Amino acid sequence: MATAFAPTKLTATVPLHGSQENRLLLPIRLAPPSSSFLGSTRSLTVNSLRRLNHSNATRRSPVVAVQEVVKEKQSANNSLLITKEEGLELYEDMILGRSFEDMCAQMYYRGKMFGFVHLYNGQEAVSTGFIKLLTKSDSVVSTYRDHVHALSKGVSARAVMSELFGKVTGCCRGQGGSMHMFSKEHNMLGGFAFIGEGIPVATGAAFSSKYRREVLKQDCEDVTVAFFGDGTCNNGQFYECLNMAALYKLPIIFVVENNLWAIGMSHLRATSDPEIWKKGPAFGMPGVHVDGMDVLKVREVAKEAVTRARRGEGPTLVECETYRFRGHSLADPDELRDAAEKAKYAARDPIAALKKYLIENKLVKEAELKSIEKKIDELVEEAVEFADASPQPGRSQLLENVFADPKGFGIGPDGRYRCEDPKFTEGTAQV
Amino acid sequence: MLGILRQRAIDGGLAASTLRKTRFALVSARSYAAGAKEMTVRDALNSAIDEEMSADPKVFVMGEEVGQYQGAYKITKGLLEKYGPERVYDTPITEAGFTGIGVGAAYAGLKPVVEFMTFNFSMQAIDHIINSAAKSNYMSAGQINVPIVFRGPNGAAAGVGAQHSQCYAAWYASVPGLKVLAPYSAEDARGLLKAAIRDPDPVVFLENELLYGESFPISEEALDSSFCLPIGKAKIEREGKDVTIVTFSKMVGFALKAAEKLAEEGISAEVINLRSIRPLDRATINASVRKTSRLVTVEEGFPQHGVCAEICASVVEESFSYLDAPVERIAGADVPMPYAANLERLALPQIEDIVRASKRACYRSK
Numbered sequence: 174m175a176t177a178f179a180p181t182k183l184t185a186t187v188p189l190h191g192s193q194e195n196r197l198l199l200p201i202r203l204a205p206p207s208s209s210f211l212g213s214t215r216s217l218t219v220n221s222l223r224r225l226n227h228s229n230a231t232r233r234s235p236v237v238a239v240q241e242v243v244k245e246k247q248s249a250n251n252s253l254l255i256t257k258e259e260g261l262e263l264y265e266d267m268i269l270g271r272s273f274e275d276m277c278a279q280m281y282y283r284g285k286m287f288g289f290v291h292l293y294n295g296q297e298a299v300s301t302g303f304i305k306l307l308t309k310s311d312s313v314v315s316t317y318r319d320h321v322h323a324l325s326k327g328v329s330a331r332a333v334m335s336e337l338f339g340k341v342t343g344c345c346r347g348q349g350g351s352m353h354m355f356s357k358e359h360n361m362l363g364g365f366a367f368i369g370e371g372i373p374v375a376t377g378a379a380f381s382s383k384y385r386r387e388v389l390k391q392d393c394e395d396v397t398v399a400f401f402g403d404g405t406c407n408n409g410q411f412y413e414c415l416n417m418a419a420l421y422k423l424p425i426i427f428v429v430e431n432n433l434w435a436i437g438m439s440h441l442r443a444t445s446d447p448e449i450w451k452k453g454p455a456f457g458m459p460g461v462h463v464d465g466m467d468v469l470k471v472r473e474v475a476k477e478a479v480t481r482a483r484r485g486e487g488p489t490l491v492e493c494e495t496y497r498f499r500g501h502s503l504a505d506p507d508e509l510r511d512a513a514e515k516a517k518y519a520a521r522d523p524i525a526a527l528k529k530y531l532i533e534n535k536l537v538k539e540a541e542l543k544s545i546e547k548k549i550d551e552l553v554e555e556a557v558e559f560a561d562a563s564p565q566p567g568r569s570q571l572l573e574n575v576f577a578d579p580k581g582f583g584i585g586p587d588g589r590y591r592c593e594d595p596k597f598t599e600g601t602a603q604v
Numbered sequence: 605m606l607g608i609l610r611q612r613a614i615d616g617g618l619a620a621s622t623l624r625k626t627r628f629a630l631v632s633a634r635s636y637a638a639g640a641k642e643m644t645v646r647d648a649l650n651s652a653i654d655e656e657m658s659a660d661p662k663v664f665v666m667g668e669e670v671g672q673y674q675g676a677y678k679i680t681k682g683l684l685e686k687y688g689p690e691r692v693y694d695t696p697i698t699e700a701g702f703t704g705i706g707v708g709a710a711y712a713g714l715k716p717v718v719e720f721m722t723f724n725f726s727m728q729a730i731d732h733i734i735n736s737a738a739k740s741n742y743m744s745a746g747q748i749n750v751p752i753v754f755r756g757p758n759g760a761a762a763g764v765g766a767q768h769s770q771c772y773a774a775w776y777a778s779v780p781g782l783k784v785l786a787p788y789s790a791e792d793a794r795g796l797l798k799a800a801i802r803d804p805d806p807v808v809f810l811e812n813e814l815l816y817g818e819s820f821p822i823s824e825e826a827l828d829s830s831f832c833l834p835i836g837k838a839k840i841e842r843e844g845k846d847v848t849i850v851t852f853s854k855m856v857g858f859a860l861k862a863a864e865k866l867a868e869e870g871i872s873a874e875v876i877n878l879r880s881i882r883p884l885d886r887a888t889i890n891a892s893v894r895k896t897s898r899l900v901t902v903e904e905g906f907p908q909h910g911v912c913a914e915i916c917a918s919v920v921e922e923s924f925s926y927l928d929a930p931v932e933r934i935a936g937a938d939v940p941m942p943y944a945a946n947l948e949r950l951a952l953p954q955i956e957d958i959v960r961a962s963k964r965a966c967y968r969s970k
Contacts, residue, residue, distance in 0.1 A: 377708020413701025
């Protein structure tokens with residue numbers, strides 16, 4: 174716990190470069206503990222509550238909770254955080270995520286989708302807030318809860334829906350499934366079922382950006398965003414990658430989607446120090462905590478983190494406090510979560526919040542939002558029809574694509590596949 | 605079979621060969637013995653990595669102690685000085701982390717050569733070798749291939765105890781999506797490692813610590829910088845007509861010595877060096893068994909579900925009517941490797957075991 178260390182030690186300088194430096198040195202003031210951060214009070218003892226309160230008040234650290242920054246910025250400039258076009262883009266993306274996931278649930282219960290399906294309802298602000306700032310050549314790595322990350326990154330709803338139905342027109346021709354959404358075109362590098370598995374892969378993609386820039390002398394400013402959950406933050410690979418990303422100053426942003434629950438395990442029962450953003454400074458990178466139910470706040474933090482990475486200043490750890498409205502997966506009865514907690518977060522629905530912001534600040538009219546919703550509904554329905562009508566993969570597809578080189582016998586010195594050499598004999602298994 | 609194109613001019617080919625000669629003169633005084641050239645496996649591996657790194661700037665090396673320490677077993681000696689720290693990375697002790705980073709870099713088009721200090725440590729990273737590397741081309745339906753090489757010493761060394769002596773050939777060779785290679789001689793080491801680095805798929809390259817210092821004769825062809833051996837083809841090291849001995853890595857040396865002893869007793873043994881465990885060259889093995897009618901397979905690893913089990917099953921399935929004797933399988937003892945020198949010797953196959961099994965297959969003894 175933080176109180177075991179003198180507060181001054183925490184400020185032992187994590188050098189932060191860049192023009193935003195003075196802002197980041199403001200003392201931290203987290204939102205008061207009665208806010209949702211502490212999650213279900215059932216599992217919280219009075220002592221730990223007191224300790225957290227105390228540490229909030231006395232700690233000074235070179236990172237700052239962005240709620241405060243955003244509020245200051247707003248009151249200072251009295252200007253809006255987004256333009257009308259940006260607002261509509263964000264709204265459309267979040268509505269697409271929500272409608273798509275709701276349709277997945279329907280299709281699952283009708284038997285069209287099978288296996289493991291993990292839905293993203295409630296967390297749309299995180300995906301939209303980060304991914305809408307990225308270019309096509311930036312990479313995104315995710316977990317099994319990856320449908321919406323793929324959609325935000327640009328994979329078409331048709332391709333994702335067909336993949337979920339297991340059809341040959343899916344983004345991975347039906348071979349990946351719900352948990353393995355890959356798209357080379359959009360640089361969506363998966364879709365990993367093992368938690369923590371995507372983090373080193375994302376770190377490697379960021380490594381390759383830096384390598385291309387410094388060794389191959391290519392013009393490469395690509396960043397990588399790795400999304401993962403609170404449960405993953407207790408996994409060894411997470412810490413290994415925080416270390417190496419900071420050591421090699423890689424252009425990566427580690428985004429923790431802290432929805433407080435890992436299947437049925439509360440984050441507070443599983444973690445000695447539940448404040449994940451604090452683990453960033455321990456490795457020499459900024460750690461930021463942001464309200465993940467507010468897409469505008471997420472976007473502000475994301476802008477800063479992405480700019481830092483593009484400038485070559487290294488990684489950032491962003492903890493987004495968010496919540497999933499549905500169970501861990503469609504097979505999860507979701508009995509352990511408190512109804513009161515769910516209701517509290519439902520009231521903070523990110524889509525409703527953005528809608529309110531857009532209308533109150535007179536950026537859009539309600540009719541425009543309604544037309545977006547209608548458009549997305551039609552898009553998702555069309556995706557379902559497309560997926561339904563698509564054929565299943567052919568039998569021959571079973572043995573394809575195990576190796577990039579067609580039969581797995583390597584490449585000869587002349588650069589051609591060995592199996593194409595007329596003198597070659599293969600002799601391995603045929604089905 | 606080798607398809608060597610000596611006359612082909614490749615990028616920096618001329619420069620590479622001049623450099624090679626200079627470096628060999630410095631590194632290994634025995635390289636230019638009078639008459640046939642000889643090369644240690646260590647030098648062969650070093651030269652292979654060196655040449656591939658100079659030919660393709662996307663190739664880089666990462667692992668523990670590969671840079672400043674010159675390699676835990678000196679395989680990467682001289683590479684840091686030559687290519688700099690941006691291409692030869694000394695990693696922290698985080699197998700899962702750096703293996704995953706290598707896989708992620710391969711996803712994005714680079715060509716990492718990841719070294720495990722021994723393959724025992726690869727168990728900490730096996731999730732990335734299998735789930736993120738081997739399966740990715742399939743899961744993404746061909747969109748994302750992973751041109752990565754995982755290399756390092758495998759199997760028993762001398763007196764290093766149970767946790768440093770396991771053979772992982774059977775583990776990795778059971779996974780579709782991986783290529784698994786196991787060189788024996790210096791020529792194998794050079795050719796297979798170069799083929800592995802150029803290969804667009806994940807390759808697990810199982811070396812052997814005790815072979816690193818051994819010298820083998822090497823031909824001019826093999827010293828050429830475009831030399832590559834085919835993946836998935838076994839080599840017949842010694843021709844024979846009475847019994848087929850199939851093995852890989854260090855056991856090939858033992859099998860060759862056993863074959864000489866058998867020759868004194870009038871048994872002509874054919875020794876096959878597998879070179880590639882996955883894909884397994886079933887054609888060569890079966891053709892040989894159909895010629896000799898007897899099979900003896902040897903490996904250092906644990907017997908249950910081992911490489912030998914797969915070879916025996918393959919031969920029984922495909923060449924049953926050609927067999928004149930039950931298939932013989934020699935593997936390490938079914939125990940974690942003991943430390944005491946005499947127990948370790950008992951736990952591993954020895955030349956006498958191979959001779960005995962071959963004689964048994966020929967019905968010359970009990």
